[in-house]
Amino acid sequence: GAVVSQHPSRVICKSGTSVKIECRSLDFQATTMFWYRQFPKQSLMLMATSNEGSKATYEQGVEKDKFLINHASLTLSTLTVTSAHPEDSSFYICSADRVSGTEAFFGQGTRLTVV
Amino acid sequence: QKEVEQDPGPLSVPEGAIVSLNCTYSNSAFQYFMWYRQYSRKGPELLMYTYSSGNKEDGRFTAQVDKSSKYISLFIRDSQPSDSATYLCAMSADYGGATNKLIFGTGTLLAVQP
Numbered sequence: 001g002a003v004v005s006q007h008p009s010r011v012i013c014k015s016g017t018s019v020k021i022e023c024r025s026l027d028f029q030a031t032t033m034f035w036y037r038q039f040p041k042q043s044l045m046l047m048a049t050s051n052e053g054s055k056a057t058y059e060q061g062v063e064k065d066k067f068l069i070n071h072a073s074l075t076l077s078t079l080t081v082t083s084a085h086p087e088d089s090s091f092y093i094c095s096a097d098r099v100s101g102t103e104a105f106f107g108q109g110t111r112l113t114v115v
Numbered sequence: 116q117k118e119v120e121q122d123p124g125p126l127s128v129p130e131g132a133i134v135s136l137n138c139t140y141s142n143s144a145f146q147y148f149m150w151y152r153q154y155s156r157k158g159p160e161l162l163m164y165t166y167s168s169g170n171k172e173d174g175r176f177t178a179q180v181d182k183s184s185k186y187i188s189l190f191i192r193d194s195q196p197s198d199s200a201t202y203l204c205a206m207s208a209d210y211g212g213a214t215n216k217l218i219f220g221t222g223t224l225l226a227v228q229p
Contacts, residue, residue, distance in 0.1 A: 006158070034216070041123065043203065043219040044159070093158050095217075104217060106151075106158040 002028050004096050006107025013084055013114055021079045021110045023094030029074035030096035034104065035067075038091040050077045084114040118142050121204055121220030130229050134191040138204035138220045141185065145206040145218075148180050150189045153201045153222065162202075163189065194227045201225070 003026040013019050023033055032051055036044040048058045048069050056069035066088075068080040077096075081088055091111055095104040121138045128134055136150075146167055151159035163178040165171050165187075171178045177190040187206075191198055201222040208216075 004158075041221075041224075043121075043221040044217075046216065046218075049216065091156070103149075103161060103164055105161065108158040109156065111156060 002096075002098060002103075002105040004030075004094065004105045004107040006094055006110055008110060009108060010111045011113070013112070015085055015114055016083055018080055018082045019084055019112060021081075021092055021094075021112075023077045023079070023096065023107050025075045025096045025098075025105075028096075028098045030077075030098065031074065032097045033071060033077040034095045034097075035069060035077075035079050036093045036095070038093060038109075044093060047079075081112065084112075086114045088112065089114045116141055118218050119204065119206060119220045122223055123221050125224040125226055127226045127228060128194055130194060130196060130227055132194050132227075134189075134194050134198070134225060134227075136189040136191075136202050136204075136223050136225070138187050138206075139185055140187075140206060140218075142206075142208065142218075143182075143185070144208035147207045148178070148187050149205045149217070150176075150178055151203040151205060151219075153203055155201075159203055196227045196229050199225055199227050 005024045007022045035047045038044045047062045048056045050056045050069045050071040052071045058064045071077040093109040094107045119140045148165045150163040153159045168180045168182045175192045179188040203222040204220040205217040
């Protein structure tokens, strides 16, 4: 099956710093990648849709200047949480679509803790 | 009203039981229906994928979609302790290039007791 690798799996950072999370499709090309956020015992909430070579589309209520998304190639998208605050602590998950497919494959998630 | 409703559980069953997990939805444009399994602190893993109405079977898992009732189900036969996880339903509509903009249910936490 298709493999999506997300790195790091866990990160702790200080308030005010920035954190970058990478999402890579290892064995397929992904024209579209999605970034989700999941709070404990809650569902995945879509944050933004990232298309290769163009600006990301953010969902309502998501600050685009705080959550910077770059999709520079067909196999890599990055999410940078800028000026992190404790309330940004969450589980962030990416997913990727194959160019010719209709199924989304998920990374293993990144647990971000801001102290 | 949420677009997708799912009972969060927890649901506890004995090993070998048949498990029924359900979701309802309000958006009639949804055409793609998925069930994901998520172990604690891991990313979701696709279990079943169905387009439009009907049934789909894969081993011990059966997915059912009833678009007229806006209701989907996942059945797990002969449940095993290793099936213990959170099960998320997800669905999407065909919005042209955004086919996989998935809307998730809250997930149902399942515990299969040995």
